[in-house]
Amino acid sequence: MAAEAVGMVQVLGYPAALAVADTLVKAAQVTLVSCEGIGAGYWTVVIRGAVADVNAAVRAARSLKGQAIISHQIIAHPAGNLEEVLPIVIPHQPPEDFLL
Numbered sequence: 249m250a251a252e253a254v255g256m257v258q259v260l261g262y263p264a265a266l267a268v269a270d271t272l273v274k275a276a277q278v279t280l281v282s283c284e285g286i287g288a289g290y291w292t293v294v295i296r297g298a299v300a301d302v303n304a305a306v307r308a309a310r311s312l313k314g315q316a317i318i319s320h321q322i323i324a325h326p327a328g329n330l331e332e333v334l335p336i337v338i339p340h341q342p343p344e345d346f347l348l
Contacts, residue, residue, distance in 0.1 A: 254323045254336045255295045255302040257309050258286075260316035265291035268309045268317065275308035276301035279338055290318065296338055299324045 257272070259265050262285070269283050278297035285291050295305060299322075306320050323330075331337050 252296055252325070253299040253302040254281075254326050254330075255297075255306045255320070256322075257293045257306060257320045258318040259291050259293070260289055260318055262291060264315045264317070265293055267312060267315055269293045271309045271312055272305040276305040278302055278305045281338055282335055284335070294336060296336065 255272070255278070257268050259268050265283050269280055272278060272293060272295050273280050276297065278295040278301050281294040281296050283291060283293045293309075295302060297305070302322055302324075306322055309315075310317060310320060326336065
């Protein structure tokens with residue numbers, strides 16, 4: 249995936265995560281990798297796609313009114329070993345249940 253980027257948006261609340269995920273995939277040609285609860289009501293939505301598409305999708309999500317967007321991050325051309333340790337591979341496998 250040499251020409252691909254990873255985009256992540258962190259939100260507060262599941263309804264906000266759904267709204268952000270919907271906006272991300274409708275705004276550009278990106279693939280939804282995961283939408284995971286990370287605890288205390290925080291959710292992270294992860295997408296993959298071309299760098300320009302990921303930028304456009306994250307920009308569209310940030311412009312949503314009324315959504316509790318906490319932070320966002322875009323990684324253009326992630327290193328190959330990043331895919332080994334983070335859940336950013338398509339198709340995404342659910343993480344092991346080591347947190348419980």
